[in-house]
Amino acid sequence: MKSKRWLICLLTGLSVLCLMQCGSPEEPRFSFTDKGRDVPPFSADQAYEYIQKQVEFGPRNPNSEGHRQTKEFLYREMQHHAGERNVYVQSFEHEGYGGEILEMHNIIAAFNLESTDRIVLAAHWDTRPRADEDPNNTDEPILGADDGGSGVGVLLELARILSENPPPLGVDIIFFDGEDYGESGDLQNYFLGARYWGDNQPAPGYNPRFGILLDMVGGTGAVFPREGYSVRFAPSLVDAVWDLAAELGYGEMFPDTEGAMISDDHVIVERTTGIPMINIIHHQRSGDGTAEFPSYWHTHQDNMEIIDKHTLQAVGDLMTELIYNRIQ
Numbered sequence: 221m222k223s224k225r226w227l228i229c230l231l232t233g234l235s236v237l238c239l240m241q242c243g244s245p246e247e248p249r250f251s252f253t254d255k256g257r258d259v260p261p262f263s264a265d266q267a268y269e270y271i272q273k274q275v276e277f278g279p280r281n282p283n284s285e286g287h288r289q290t291k292e293f294l295y296r297e298m299q300h301h302a303g304e305r306n307v308y309v310q311s312f313e314h315e316g317y318g319g320e321i322l323e324m325h326n327i328i329a330a331f332n333l334e335s336t337d338r339i340v341l342a343a344h345w346d347t348r349p350r351a352d353e354d355p356n357n358t359d360e361p362i363l364g365a366d367d368g369g370s371g372v373g374v375l376l377e378l379a380r381i382l383s384e385n386p387p388p389l390g391v392d393i394i395f396f397d398g399e400d401y402g403e404s405g406d407l408q409n410y411f412l413g414a415r416y417w418g419d420n421q422p423a424p425g426y427n428p429r430f431g432i433l434l435d436m437v438g439g440t441g442a443v444f445p446r447e448g449y450s451v452r453f454a455p456s457l458v459d460a461v462w463d464l465a466a467e468l469g470y471g472e473m474f475p476d477t478e479g480a481m482i483s484d485d486h487v488i489v490e491r492t493t494g495i496p497m498i499n500i501i502h503h504q505r506s507g508d509g510t511a512e513f514p515s516y517w518h519t520h521q522d523n524m525e526i527i528d529k530h531t532l533q534a535v536g537d538l539m540t541e542l543i544y545n546r547i548q
Contacts, residue, residue, distance in 0.1 A: 250460040252546035259544045260385040262536030264529040271373035279361035281349035282322040301379040302329040312416045324397040326413045331382040331391045338390035340431040343371025344399030354519035370438025414485035418492025431497030433486040437535045440528040442502040448481030450498035470534045480511035
């Protein structure tokens with residue numbers, strides 16, 4: 221895959237560009253003003269097709285055939301969009317349940333590598349190896365059209381846009397593996413790709429301005445309240461992103477309400493690197509403060525039938541407006 225050659229190039233570029241301390245004691249203030257620039261259109265149809273392609277591979281839990289095929293698909297697709305030298309597969313092993321050795325892969329792509337001002341966008345690409353919230357066939361893996369597929373679909377469409385419309389700042393896209401491997405209550409076996417990436421940075425001193433995690437961003441009737449850890453890590457960034465969503469006409473989908481505190485890849489990233497990362501994730505906050513996820517979550521109903529192009533369009537419009545017209 222020539223990943224070693226890419227790593228040398230990325231290390232050279234990002235080491236020169238981003239030699240700063242990871243993290244900072246205080247969150248920078250974020251304010252995204254309208255720059256009056258043209259914003260390329262986001263295609264929900266194309267994002268939907270990217271999700272459909274993943275689902276066609278079947279479940280993408282680690283060591284499965286669907287996992288292997290999807291890794292190759294994502295690698296080729298990102299090479300096509302970012303260029304061969306700007307895509308790197310960060311492979312690692314993890315000892316899973318029963319001593320199984322899991323082969324895992326984070327897929328990383330860089331756009332506008334020359335820019336010293338960078339952001340990172342992320343999603344997990346693996347799917348759950350068990351349908352533990354389903355009344356039937358609980359030991360079988362799920363398709364994960366929303367939980368796994370949707371964030372990747374949105375970011376693949378963004379990668380296409382970035383390849384055709386050079387962004388005004390650097391954008392790094394990461395597909396984390398192994399986010400959803402763990403059994404319920406065993407957080408040490410979740411977020412495996414984010415843990416590995418946080419402890420094994422491809423470039424010393426890598427310090428993007430901020431990160432956004434997309435998780436379950438394609439479901440019908442999705443709502444994205446302000447996730448609790450995101451507010452704790454980066455309150456002004458949450459304010460700026462949710463205000464922008466309202467400005468674009470998506471206020472009902474991004475309500476100005478308090479969400480639950482959800483353990484996810486962004487928590488690992490912030491704690492291991494100091495990069496302020498927020499999470500856009502479909503959920504609601506229950507009366508006792510815990511997260512309530514949609515009824516298809518971790519079930520076999522998480523399939524293409526629950527994917528809504530309107531939801532994909534909203535999230536895609538938010539990301540493109542942010543990148544091309546608001547940050548700088």
